[in-house]
Amino acid sequence: MAKITVIKQPEGDRTPFLRGILVQSLVDAGLAFDEAYALARMTRNELQNRQEITSTELKGRVAVLLEEHHGSDIRRAYEISPVNEPAIVIHTPARSAPFSVGVMAHSLETCAIPPEMAMRGARMVLATLRKTGHREIDHKALRRIIFRCLCEHCSRDLAERYLSWRRFENSGIPLIILIGGATGSGKSTVSAELAYRLDIARHQSTDMMRQIIRSYLSPQMLPTLGYSSFEAWRGLPGADGGAKPGIDNPVVAGFLSQFTAMKLALQATIERATQERHHLILEGVHVVPTEMSLDAMEEKAVIIPIMLASMKKELLRRQLRRRGSENDSREADHAVEYLDDIWELQSWLLDEADRDGIPIIENWYIEDTVRATLEHVIDVLMEHFPPQQHDEIWES
Numbered sequence: 001m002a003k004i005t006v007i008k009q010p011e012g013d014r015t016p017f018l019r020g021i022l023v024q025s026l027v028d029a030g031l032a033f034d035e036a037y038a039l040a041r042m043t044r045n046e047l048q049n050r051q052e053i054t055s056t057e058l059k060g061r062v063a064v065l066l067e068e069h070h071g072s073d074i075r076r077a078y079e080i081s082p083v084n085e086p087a088i089v090i091h092t093p094a095r096s097a098p099f100s101v102g103v104m105a106h107s108l109e110t111c112a113i114p115p116e117m118a119m120r121g122a123r124m125v126l127a128t129l130r131k132t133g134h135r136e137i138d139h140k141a142l143r144r145i146i147f148r149c150l151c152e153h154c155s156r157d158l159a160e161r162y163l164s165w166r167r168f169e170n171s172g173i174p175l176i177i178l179i180g181g182a183t184g185s186g187k188s189t190v191s192a193e194l195a196y197r198l199d200i201a202r203h204q205s206t207d208m209m210r211q212i213i214r215s216y217l218s219p220q221m222l223p224t225l226g227y228s229s230f231e232a233w234r235g236l237p238g239a240d241g242g243a244k245p246g247i248d249n250p251v252v253a254g255f256l257s258q259f260t261a262m263k264l265a266l267q268a269t270i271e272r273a274t275q276e277r278h279h280l281i282l283e284g285v286h287v288v289p290t291e292m293s294l295d296a297m298e299e300k301a302v303i304i305p306i307m308l309a310s311m312k313k314e315l316l317r318r319q320l321r322r323r324g325s326e327n328d329s330r331e332a333d334h335a336v337e338y339l340d341d342i343w344e345l346q347s348w349l350l351d352e353a354d355r356d357g358i359p360i361i362e363n364w365y366i367e368d369t370v371r372a373t374l375e376h377v378i379d380v381l382m383e384h385f386p387p388q389q390h391d392e393i394w395e396s
Contacts, residue, residue: 027102181308206284
């Protein structure tokens with residue numbers, strides 16, 4: 001596409017049209033990033049035959065598209081933002097960057113602040129900065145403003161979540177989140193959402209680890225590794241074709257055989273993240289904290305175990321089939337065939353979690369599940385880092 005020049009009014013300055021700048025202004029108006037990117041691309045496509053456009057006309061076109069696709073409230077929020085408002089620069093020890101409502105809102109959501117509250121708080125922070133005439137501000141002064149805005153326009157509880165999260169971030173202590181659950185409980189989806197919202201780059205699946213271990217262990221050394229967790233009993237001595245071996249609870253026995261082969265790798269993964277002071281989300285059916293040795297690592301990291309569950313068998317069946325429609329339908333059909341064994345393994349996993357006081361979160365709607373998981377993480381962090389207004393948050 002040809003370059004488009006934007007003529008800023010009233011100065012007459014000429015600058016290139018940049019989708020990234022438009023995306024940021026749309027995010028600041030309240031759109032999610034994906035929605036903002038899609039609308040900016042739509043705008044660019046509409047202007048493909050233009051060589052230049054005034055900033056006023058461009059803003060008007062974007063406003064029309066916003067109303068058409070996202071409603072009048074978002075349009076008004078976009079229209080009231082000044083076209084040429086100077087950026088407010090935030091200075092930190094590491095770098096300087098312009099203040100962004102969208103980035104600030106995402107940061108507040110990380111503290112388990114609901115999206116609408118996070119956006120309101122971020123906008124109030126921007127309004128306060130403009131009202132006081134700030135063009136540059138130190139990160140410590142900004143934190144005080146954020147805390148006051150959250151107290152005044154959201155709630156004291158949400159403001160204290162922010163304080164606790166900042167105390168945790170300043171501590172340098174790694175956060176290790178362990179998400180377990182049977183096949184079909186939604187571990188991968190929840191973990192991916194949690195990694196995005198908490199800005200955690202390291203996200204490890206135990207399924208991948210099992211595949212790696214299988215690649216260097218022969219089937220004769222550990223036959224159960226060749227099967228899915230819910231049918232690992234097929235590799236146990238005494239298994240005959242489709243018949244289970246004559247032992248108590250062969251489904252759990254087969255699973256534990258797999259777990260034994262993977263335990264050292266699981267613990268090494270957590271230990272390395274702890275030593276390198278990296279945050280980590282470890283998810284998978286083989287995440288069984290009651291069977292792992294975590295005491296020594298808990299002295300150096302905040303380790304938070306969570307167990308996901310589908311508490312209705314028919315719901316679990318639907319989740320397995322839905323996963324098949326999105327990925328491999330043959331694999332889904334296979335899992336549904338073993339639904340009773342998956343259910344039996346889940347019952348054992350939940351009993352273990354309940355016995356050890358590990359929270360069990362029912363995965364009904366993904367947004368609710370992610371929200372409940374995030375809130376539990378923040379609650380635990382608040383226990384480790386109680387909110388204090390006069391501590392290192394203001395000094396570091």
